[in-house]
Amino acid sequence: MSGAPSSNAPATKLTSDASKDKNAEPSKEQKPAANNGPLEEDDEFEDFPIEDWQEEDTQLPGGNAHLWEESWDDDDTNEDFAVQLREELKKLEKK
Amino acid sequence: MSTIESQLLLEVNKAIQGRHAHQLQSILVIEPPFPPIYEQLIAHLKTKYPRNNPSSEENLEHIVRANVSETEEGEDEQGRPVPNWSPMVSFLACWMSFIRDVNVENLLETYERLSDLQQKANSALQHATKGILILPTVIAYANVFSRVAIGLDKRPELIAHIVSAASSSDEGRAESLPEKAANILRNAFTTCLNDRNTAPRGITPQGKPDGKKIGIYKMANICLRILFQCQKLDNCQTIFNNIQNSSPPLHIYPASERVTYLYYLGRYHFACTHFFAAQLALQRAYDECPTVSSCNPQRRLLLIYLIASNLLLGRLPSPSLYTRPEAVGLREHFEPLAKAIRTGDLALFRRITSLDLSHPSARFLSRHRLFYQLANYCEIFVWRSLFRRVFLLTGKQGDTDRSAPTLDLHAVLAAFRLLETRARNMTPAMEKADSGGPGNRHISLALADFSTPSAAAAVDGYEYVDEDFDGVEGVVPYVHSPDIMEMEAICASLITQGFLNGYISHKLSKFAVMGARRPGGAAKNGFPNVWAVIKTRSGEEVFGWKEGAKGGVGPGMGGGTVVRLSGARPAGA
Numbered sequence: 124m125s126g127a128p129s130s131n132a133p134a135t136k137l138t139s140d141a142s143k144d145k146n147a148e149p150s151k152e153q154k155p156a157a158n159n160g161p162l163e164e165d166d167e168f169e170d171f172p173i174e175d176w177q178e179e180d181t182q183l184p185g186g187n188a189h190l191w192e193e194s195w196d197d198d199d200t201n202e203d204f205a206v207q208l209r210e211e212l213k214k215l216e217k218k
Numbered sequence: 219m220s221t222i223e224s225q226l227l228l229e230v231n232k233a234i235q236g237r238h239a240h241q242l243q244s245i246l247v248i249e250p251p252f253p254p255i256y257e258q259l260i261a262h263l264k265t266k267y268p269r270n271n272p273s274s275e276e277n278l279e280h281i282v283r284a285n286v287s288e289t290e291e292g293e294d295e296q297g298r299p300v301p302n303w304s305p306m307v308s309f310l311a312c313w314m315s316f317i318r319d320v321n322v323e324n325l326l327e328t329y330e331r332l333s334d335l336q337q338k339a340n341s342a343l344q345h346a347t348k349g350i351l352i353l354p355t356v357i358a359y360a361n362v363f364s365r366v367a368i369g370l371d372k373r374p375e376l377i378a379h380i381v382s383a384a385s386s387s388d389e390g391r392a393e394s395l396p397e398k399a400a401n402i403l404r405n406a407f408t409t410c411l412n413d414r415n416t417a418p419r420g421i422t423p424q425g426k427p428d429g430k431k432i433g434i435y436k437m438a439n440i441c442l443r444i445l446f447q448c449q450k451l452d453n454c455q456t457i458f459n460n461i462q463n464s465s466p467p468l469h470i471y472p473a474s475e476r477v478t479y480l481y482y483l484g485r486y487h488f489a490c491t492h493f494f495a496a497q498l499a500l501q502r503a504y505d506e507c508p509t510v511s512s513c514n515p516q517r518r519l520l521l522i523y524l525i526a527s528n529l530l531l532g533r534l535p536s537p538s539l540y541t542r543p544e545a546v547g548l549r550e551h552f553e554p555l556a557k558a559i560r561t562g563d564l565a566l567f568r569r570i571t572s573l574d575l576s577h578p579s580a581r582f583l584s585r586h587r588l589f590y591q592l593a594n595y596c597e598i599f600v601w602r603s604l605f606r607r608v609f610l611l612t613g614k615q616g617d618t619d620r621s622a623p624t625l626d627l628h629a630v631l632a633a634f635r636l637l638e639t640r641a642r643n644m645t646p647a648m649e650k651a652d653s654g655g656p657g658n659r660h661i662s663l664a665l666a667d668f669s670t671p672s673a674a675a676a677v678d679g680y681e682y683v684d685e686d687f688d689g690v691e692g693v694v695p696y697v698h699s700p701d702i703m704e705m706e707a708i709c710a711s712l713i714t715q716g717f718l719n720g721y722i723s724h725k726l727s728k729f730a731v732m733g734a735r736r737p738g739g740a741a742k743n744g745f746p747n748v749w750a751v752i753k754t755r756s757g758e759e760v761f762g763w764k765e766g767a768k769g770g771v772g773p774g775m776g777g778g779t780v781v782r783l784s785g786a787r788p789a790g791a
Contacts, residue, residue: 166515166519166585166586167446167447168443168446168478168481168516168519169515169516170474171474171477171478171508171513172512172513173474173508174472174473174474175473175474176473176474176508180508180509180510181505181506181507181508181509182509183509183542189536189538190535190536190538190539191533191534191535191536191539191749192535192536193532193749193750195534195559195560196560196603196606196741196745197603198741200610200611202561204561204563205561205607205611207636208607208611208633208636209611211633211636212608212611212612212629212632212633214632215628215629215632
């Protein structure tokens with residue numbers, strides 16, 4: 124990639140006192156969930172540190188691995204949930 | 219003797235003469251701290267053109283006209299007339315008063331002054347031949363202006379008086395302050411989009427965007443950033459319409475603009491429940507995002523919406539996806555939902571999507587504005603898996619070679635009742651106790667009778683009394699419990715959407731599986747692959763995404779649609 128990308132896009136000086144750089148905060152996901160509080164803000168899609176790049180800059184080492192499971196039907200009738208379900212359905216048959 | 223302001227204006231004139239748009243931008247700075255030469259200029263402006271003197275503005279315009287001869291009408295190299303550029307005069311005068319007065323402590327005033335300055339810059343941008351010289355300046359100001367607008371929106375105490383004044387005087391819906399900013403910036407976006415002084419279709423022979431069209435996606439992305447941050451997604455539609463109608467193709471723009479635009483476009487389609495279109499846009503953005511670690515925040519956000527879109531299309535994240543650096547911590551938020559879909563665990567699904575947000579994933583999903591879509595549109599996949607699971611456990615092969623395997627809908631009903639009741643009765647503490655699995659369960663789980671609807675009524679929050687009858691003596695709260703009609707309705711809905719292959723015998727309350735003798739048997743052919751079903755019926759065109767010469771015609775429709783037939787009368791009744 125041409126030019127080592129520096130840090131994130133600079134926060135504009137005019138606004139530094141208005142919207143504190145929320146990315147500087149420790150990850151919000153680590154905070155304990157307070158169920159009654161207001162919803163946290165939507166994350167902002169930051170400006171890219173570079174304007175343009177080439178296709179090779181988007182390639183992962185090892186290529187684009189398999190990302191999605193399209194056939195995921197679960198035939199395992201011995202796992203916990205299936206066992207409970209089977210017990211319940213047996214009761215029905217006895218009736 | 220030339221003054222400091224006239225020296226600076228002569229520099230401006232030189233930049234225009236040389237058609238150096240970026241040099242012009244570097245002169246017309248607006249953000250403190252200013253370099254020493256500007257501090258001198260500001261001091262001079264304060265004495266010679268003080269803020270409180272009503273004629274200062276006129277005097278400033280006068281010195282602009284005197285020094286920036288490029289704003290006069292003239293002729294180009296071929297002798298064709300070039301109209302005057304008066305909006306540039308007003309803009310330059312406005313810029314000088316802006317830097318004279320700017321005070322970042324007063325955010326609201328800064329916003330108002332920037333708004334004025336931005337509008338004047340937008341007007342200057344409209345000049346047919348010279349307007350393009352101000353484009354980099356317009357974009358740089360737009361970035362600052364959008365930050366101030368978003369910043370103000372997050373400080374409601376600063377704008378409370380404006381908001382209340384607007385809502386009491388205006389009819390209908392008052393425009394919020396960030397929306398006003400977005401509308402101002404959209405004017406510049408439209409100017410870029412409609413530039414006629416370009417090569418055919420706005421593309422240079424080298425395949426690059428020509429003229430002001432170079433600014434289309436930069437301006438669109440800034441507008442979209444404001445509208446998303448302030449949750450005014452309705453307002454985005456105009457931008458996508460305009461781009462669909464008159465933009466050059468997206469692929470000729472720089473990668474950062476493409477990826478950012480496709481992020482917003484994908485999220486917009488996601489919010490509108492066009493999940494297939496969302497998936498196409500987000501997947502492309504994710505694929506084109508650099509893998510360098512400094513771009514991890516962008517990759518992570520793209521991945522979050524991409525995972526959600528795929529869940530809604532019946533594709534579940536693979537284990538290897540979660541090993542990527544940008545995916546740290548995402549498994550815990552998405553895997554419970556994927557598990558509920560995979561296994562048909564309706565109780566788990568109900569707990570994840572409980573509106574009290576008590577499930578550990580719920581806050582995450584809400585914060586990213588995924589909760590509504592996932593809670594409302596994934597349920598049918600859970601239904602399908604539960605039907606399939608009950609079929610595997612209790613389905614009957616046909617009596618003869620020619621008769622179809624069947625699933626008794628009463629068995630499905632028993633499963634639904636068990637799981638619905640279980641979801642209601644499980645408190646978070648019980649759920650935690652349950653997490654130990656068989657042999658490690660808490661005693662309360664062993665004793666709780668999950669199978670009767672009356673047990674559910676004891677739990678607050680699941681009893682319903684219409685507010686008109688609240689407190690009236692003798693009113694029995696309503697507790698929903700699925701019945702056989704609802705099972706038939708759900709089954710019919712799944713058949714209609716292509717997620718079950720077969721038919722219902724209303725008389726026997728059974729679902730008969732079709733295609734059981736084809737390879738794979740009933741479990742495969744009776745329960746078609748969700749992703750394959752959705753993919754087949756979805757278009758590849760994404761509204762708002764211009765590719766090549768052809769334009770898309772409409773948003774790709776995708777995702778499951780909940781068709782509730784509980785109120786419908788059975789056929790023939």
